[in-house]
Amino acid sequence: MNRFVFHGHPLVLHPDTAVFLEKTGDLVVSDVHLGKAATFRARGIPVPEGDAERDLTRLVNLAAETGARRLIVAGDLFHAPGGITPEIELSVKGFLTNLGIPLVLVGGNHDDKLRSLPAGLSSVPSFESGGVRFVHDPADAEGPEFHIAGHLHPVVRIKDGKRTSLRLPCFLLRGNLLVLPAFGSFTGGATVDPQPGDRAFVTLRDRVVEVPLTRS
């Protein structure tokens, strides 16, 4: 279920907004934005905590469920320097232990604002594995190979009535580039401006289905 082959790469689009690459055993997510709520609170906006723990648990569960051999985060694991609280650092430490597989972090624009990453983490500007290249910003996707990126938080708008529409986070396939939806629970999205040839996939309960893109 939810198996697709893009540019010769068999992969699973997971309904919990992740991609699993079968050949290499890589699990890929993007834009987790840990510490976003804490950033808000540090600036005097009362937002409850909860998402960081929840999102890290989702990642551990995904790794176990797919049997992944490595986790790749395609950027923006963290939100901002103000969000790196001792609580978050503790959660991340526990997460790395529970995860039990290596983690590769492709540095995103938000991660790069941090003076240093929490202990046990380091980032690379881009990563390559099994003929797939991982970057954060789709603008950095150069070359003929298949790319997986994040950054955009793509959301698709689907009309379902004369005056109503749904906004759903989506996987966006554009040429040889697959853009992942934001993984973090406390993240917004930007509506995709479709280009000819684009394809979009959204979560529908426990499935991932392709939806038609219409130019508005």
Place this chain on the structure above:
Amino acid sequence: MVATSSLDLGVDFSPVEQVIQVGSPKGIARLLQRAGRSGHQPGKPSRILGVPTHAVELVEFAGARDAAEAGNIEARVPLMKPLDVLVQHLVTCAIGEPFRAADMVREIRSSHAYRDLTDAEWEWALGFITNGGGALASYPRYRKARVEDGRHVVDDKRLIQQHRFSIGTITSDPAVSVRYANGRTLGTVEESFVSKLKPGSLLVFGGRHLVLVRLHQRVATVKPAPKGKKGHVAIWGGSKMPLSSELAHAVALRLCGDGKPCAEMKAVAPILAIQRKWSRVPDDRTLLIEHARSREGEHLFVYPLAGRLVHEGLAALMAFRISRVSNESIQTTQNDYGFSLTARRGLFLGEEEIRSALSGEHLLDDLVECMNTAELARRQFREIARVSGLILNPPPGRPARSMREVQSSASLLYEVLHRYDPENLLLHQSRREILERQLELTRLSKAVNDLATRPLHFVETEHLTPMAFPLWADRLSALLPAGDAASRLESMLAELNHAAG
């Protein structure tokens, strides 16, 4: 001078001789307030000329004049316990001068809106500005106000500046300035409107036909459109006011034939004569229901004369209750006079069925179920989030880069609070306000009780009557479809598959 409602209040131009009101004022107080912009001097008469935009508005103007002469003006219902305003006010006070909680709560309770503020609500409000979620659910590392020598104080410079930019309760969309490439500014337009346009789109602005060249950092660059092209007309939100109860009643009296003869009623007489001949003229002592058949199926037109918002609620309620029995999908529309239901079959109803579809039993439960109140409350939360300081207004001019990391949408905040702090009183406020403001629950339950006592006239009509036609013509789907996102998506995909083959 041409103006929207922005010149209703507090603006005095003494040389104005007459106000021209285009379209119904929808309320008696509004009509008088607008009229009062002319002859704005002691002893001088005010003049207002009404220009109806369709025939039935003639009756609204006649009714409005009757009610104004009789002094039946709408009462202003004060807000009850708006907690978003309270928390904003507390921060404002703490910035000005540190306050003692006991003194402050005494002062707050002396105002009408907060006279019934409970201790628990007060504690929550203090908690919201000091530790986030009250005593039991304090948020880690959050602080706006702190307590020093028993007084609440806000002394962080950045927070003070941030708060000052957000003071006030009038929330509006960010504005975008509209300019020619040579820099000449034509005016400003709401971002929500212009952001829907693509470069190359045509728009009408300030009476000019324009092409959007680009939208960049709150500046929309435009150029004149080629001749003969038509474009979108900017429509500002909030233009659809419902008829007030008082004016609806005055209109009903006129429709009954009460009142002195006047030019307006004479002008509209031929149309009312057709209505009378084909059906009856609706009023608010009886309940007129017309039934008609067309190629689409059956139509039911119901005329409670209770105002558009109440009709929207009644239409959803009746459709929901009928479809529960008939299993047919029912389309609804409404205006200030009544509402319509359209279905393939199953609308030729007896009095008992109609009475039970409009009964007050389980009113709130059924409404909550059929009106998608969860989605409505999420929308209402936008305003509450801005007033209470959960969403920050970017400082004037260019939005600062550092603001970007604390930007979020109201619906995202609503979800996070809903998930991790469901007892947050701002969520309760948005649910309460949606019932009162959007559904006008008080007025709706009054209407339901009143309808139960009115004699019912069920008329089978051969043609659409003059009162039915606007309802029939406005057959847009109900504003909010029922169901969660997954089931909506499923039905949309099913429809696509069906269409494909």
